[in-house]
Amino acid sequence: MTARPSLKNRLLILTLTAVASIWLLATAITWFDAKHELDEVLDGHLAQAASLLATHQIHEIVENGESQDTHSLHKYAPKVMYQVFHSGQLGLRSANAPETPILDVSKELKEGFTSIQIGSQQWRVFYTIGADADVQVYVAEEVQARTAILYAVLRSLVLPFIIALPLLAIALWLAVRQGMSPIVKLGQVLEQRQPSAVNPIEMNGTSKETQPVIQALNGLLERIAGLMESERRFTADAAHELRTPLAALRTQAQVAMVEHDETKRQHALKGTLEACDRTSRLIEQLLTLSRLESNAEAEFVKFDIAVMIRSQIADIAHKAISKHQSLELDADCSCVIDGNEVLLGVLVRNLLDNAIRYCPEAARILIQLSCINSQYILTIEDSGNGLSDQDISRLGERFFRIQSNVESGSGLGWSIAKRIAAVHNMDLQAGRSEKLEGLKVTLTIPVHY
Secondary structure, eight states: OOOOOOHHHHHHHHHHHHHHHHHHHHHHHHHHHHHHHHHHHHHHHHHHHHHHHHTSOHHHHHHTTOOEEOOOOSTTGGGEEEEEEETTEEEEEOTTSOSSOSSOTTSOOOSEEEEEEETTEEEEEEEEEOSSTTEEEEEEEEHHHHHHHHHHHHHHHHHHHHHHHHHHHHHHHHHHHHHHHHHHHHHHHHHHSOTTOOSOOOOSSOOTTTHHHHHHHHHHHHHHHHHHHHHHHHHHHHHHHHHHHHHHHHHHHHHHHHOOOHHHHHHHHHHHHHHHHHHHHHHHHHHHHHHHHTTOOOOOEEEEHHHHHHHHHHHHHHHHHHTTOEEEEEOOSOOEEEEOHHHHHHHHHHHHHHHHHHSOTTOEEEEEEEEETTEEEEEEEESSOOOOHHHHHTTTSTTOOOTTOOSOOOSOHHHHHHHHHHHTTOEEEEEEOTTTSSEEEEEEEETTO
8 A cells, every 4th residue: 555645744845835935926026026126226326327427517628638537436336337428529437438438329329228238248328418418428337236236135035034944844843743633642542442442532632623523433433332232132132032932943843753643743843833933023023123223224215105004904914814803994095105115014014913913813903094184194903902001101122022912922013113113203102992992003104204
């Protein structure tokens, strides 16, 4: 796996690159702005010097028949030169100025600034006419001198930054290190946790940015803990509940093996098949309850619950017929809802199976589906013995069974039904049937759902 740069290094590189880029841009802007301002100032000095020379009584010098050279009074004086001509004759010049005009007099000259090449140097020249029209004044300055001044100005800006850049890098590294410490600490906490640990992560002094990460991790750990607990309960429940039917199955099989009477052998084999059916139903119920408790998302679709109820009644009717029970359905309306048809089918089947299983022979079971106050109401009531208030309050407890019942069962049917109803935001209640005087189960289904 390719090693990736650390977040701290990436932050440092990005920050220093941004700072250096902004500084280079600011330096470039400063360069051009300072160059423009410096040229303006020095051009002003050239123009002012030319103006002073233009007002000089140059004609008196020329009438004497000799030109005058001024002395160099400063070490930078050679960087500047000037000439004054009267009627084409040189009257005054600096020590470094030639005797011929700086500019080409054969061309028409205009007052103002121009740049020329003299030898190997570039010069900035200002030309003007004196008080008398026959007086010409030339003042020039080396462009390299201006550049040297500009470099001196910028050196004062660049040098401190070059010195400060390593210090800035160290300061940024310390700041990033301090800012990243909560993330580093979180990584250390996660690294030190045991693989089986699902308890919430608790950290003091966390930053605002790491709180959502910790909350998300705690939510994930909570879901994992729920799944692990569901698996643990499933394993314990399966080991506990399968022990009895498997023992009965083994006993019936042993009886069938040693029994010589054909009638008793067939009776033992029939008991074996019944034990297999009970074990299969128990496993199916345990698996359904495990899937529901694992919080697996169910796929919802639109379907007509009345059609589904008719299908479930048709599938289970043979059990009622074998006990001479009557199943009555009152569901003439169409009831389209959003839900998982398979899970709701399991819910209705469990309720019907409980009614048939625990009602005596020739009992009456009434199933009614109606729409009341923007809700679908499914009721299943029977003419059996019903349940006491104490037993009704315990419905939903895992493996709870009425002691007086002789019918076999896992005690999981009602738990599964309640869980499916909760997944669909439905309300499942049990009570006494006023019409048939047995048990009445009511499932309330919001229409908007």
